[in-house]
Amino acid sequence: MQIYTVCDLTTYVKALFDGDPELVDVWVQGEASNCRPAASGHWYWTLKDEEASLRCVMWRSQAAAQECLPEDGGAFLLHGSVSVYPAQGQYQLYVDHVEPVGVGDLYRQFEALKAKLEAEGLFDPERKRLLPAYPERIGIVTSTEAVALRDVCHVLARRWPSAEVSVAPTLVQGEGAPEMIVAALDAIGGAGVDVVILTRGGGSLEDLWAFNDERVARAIASCPVPVVAGVGHETDFTIADFVADTRAPTPSAAAELATPDAWELAQNVDELRERLGRQMRSQLETAVQELAYARRRLTRASPARTVAEGETALVNLGGRLQRSLVSRLRLARADLEGQRRRLAALSPPATLARGYAHVSRRRDGHPVRSTADVVAGEGIDVRVTDGGFGAVVEGQANLFPLEEDE
Amino acid sequence: MTSSSKTTPEATSELPEDVAALGFEEAFQALEDAVAQLETGELPLEESLALYERGVALSERCNRLLTAAELRIRKVDGEGQDAGELEL
Numbered sequence: 001m002q003i004y005t006v007c008d009l010t011t012y013v014k015a016l017f018d019g020d021p022e023l024v025d026v027w028v029q030g031e032a033s034n035c036r037p038a039a040s041g042h043w044y045w046t047l048k049d050e051e052a053s054l055r056c057v058m059w060r061s062q063a064a065a066q067e068c069l070p071e072d073g074g075a076f077l078l079h080g081s082v083s084v085y086p087a088q089g090q091y092q093l094y095v096d097h098v099e100p101v102g103v104g105d106l107y108r109q110f111e112a113l114k115a116k117l118e119a120e121g122l123f124d125p126e127r128k129r130l131l132p133a134y135p136e137r138i139g140i141v142t143s144t145e146a147v148a149l150r151d152v153c154h155v156l157a158r159r160w161p162s163a164e165v166s167v168a169p170t171l172v173q174g175e176g177a178p179e180m181i182v183a184a185l186d187a188i189g190g191a192g193v194d195v196v197i198l199t200r201g202g203g204s205l206e207d208l209w210a211f212n213d214e215r216v217a218r219a220i221a222s223c224p225v226p227v228v229a230g231v232g233h234e235t236d237f238t239i240a241d242f243v244a245d246t247r248a249p250t251p252s253a254a255a256e257l258a259t260p261d262a263w264e265l266a267q268n269v270d271e272l273r274e275r276l277g278r279q280m281r282s283q284l285e286t287a288v289q290e291l292a293y294a295r296r297r298l299t300r301a302s303p304a305r306t307v308a309e310g311e312t313a314l315v316n317l318g319g320r321l322q323r324s325l326v327s328r329l330r331l332a333r334a335d336l337e338g339q340r341r342r343l344a345a346l347s348p349p350a351t352l353a354r355g356y357a358h359v360s361r362r363r364d365g366h367p368v369r370s371t372a373d374v375v376a377g378e379g380i381d382v383r384v385t386d387g388g389f390g391a392v393v394e395g396q397a398n399l400f401p402l403e404e405d406e
Numbered sequence: 407m408t409s410s411s412k413t414t415p416e417a418t419s420e421l422p423e424d425v426a427a428l429g430f431e432e433a434f435q436a437l438e439d440a441v442a443q444l445e446t447g448e449l450p451l452e453e454s455l456a457l458y459e460r461g462v463a464l465s466e467r468c469n470r471l472l473t474a475a476e477l478r479i480r481k482v483d484g485e486g487q488d489a490g491e492l493e494l
Binding site: 132133134136139144149150153156157161162163164165166167168169183187188190191262263265266268269270272273275276277279280283284286287 | 429430431434437438440441444445447451454455458461462465468469471472473474476477478479480481482483484485487488492494
């Protein structure tokens, strides 16, 4: 028994391929998919039909010489040699010539369904529903095995953690996947969610094929809540993307489109709260100022002030009254004293004390006021301050009448 | 029913019951309304104070919704019924 190393065995198999006259010069026809040039400039893709698939590679130099390069979904006639790539243990077709042979079958199906649904109006912009701004319940239709679900939940947890997330698990590729996706969409549509994220990660055209199924498209269109589709990569477009209310380039992007950013909102909330506080403070300050102003006005308008002014005036008046009365009284008293003095000066005893005498006729007691009141030889009574005496009129005395002072 | 209790008991303490029951959208809208109304400056002081207190509660409610501890993920079966927690 001979034991080979992997390398030796692979080299042996490769020699079989390389020595086969049919395989070194072969024409093969099929549908291309996953066509893309590598960074090196070499092209890699898969050629397939209903039953089988074939890895293809075309070197950069060959690719540069082609009039036509393979495209996803297109049917192509290729020429080259089949050999083994030892490092991966894969046999592949080393292509040196590419010819288009009309439109590939899957691609034709895709285009036909797209045209049909478009004609029905399923892609119309007016049909697109707005996603809820703040979904409280989010439904996800995807495979629970897929990385896509973790990506989506990661984004949801970061952006919108208060959401309730319901997942309707389904196959997302292969036999039976379309029916399961339809059932999952129906289930999630009946679960009271606000928005549905229909997603799966990247894959080949064949892997994504379930999302080009007419039943899936119609289930999306009839879903009672808006649907965000995030199927495959940026460059993948499926019928599901066209019919969904919003198309996202990737699963993570679908989660972002379906949710607001909690941090951004938290800032908005903070700002509103700030404004709330500022407004309240300013209103309180205004109220305090108004109160102070009102108190000042009240003080100014207070009767206490008038009363105080009145009191002062009253005191002043009282004072003036008193002063005027006192002086009037004093004057009156002085006046009275003068009168009294004058009166005293005129009284008979005072007059007699000053040396005047009162003379009356003895015969009748009549006061003698004039020389004519008496005759010579007549007896008179003379009263002086300490008594009186009798006398006899001799005759005229040599005295002149006194004039009244002016 | 897929909806379990939306908030933990701690999160609802202090907040008025009606505020604690609001979803983010209603709470945020109500907060915006409260601020706008307060900013007209036409309310009597007493009403302003009541509105201010409500606004603070609303902003608290919003914050709690935005910083919920972790995402709750549940599985839904074929009839749209809750089929339990989902571990990722």
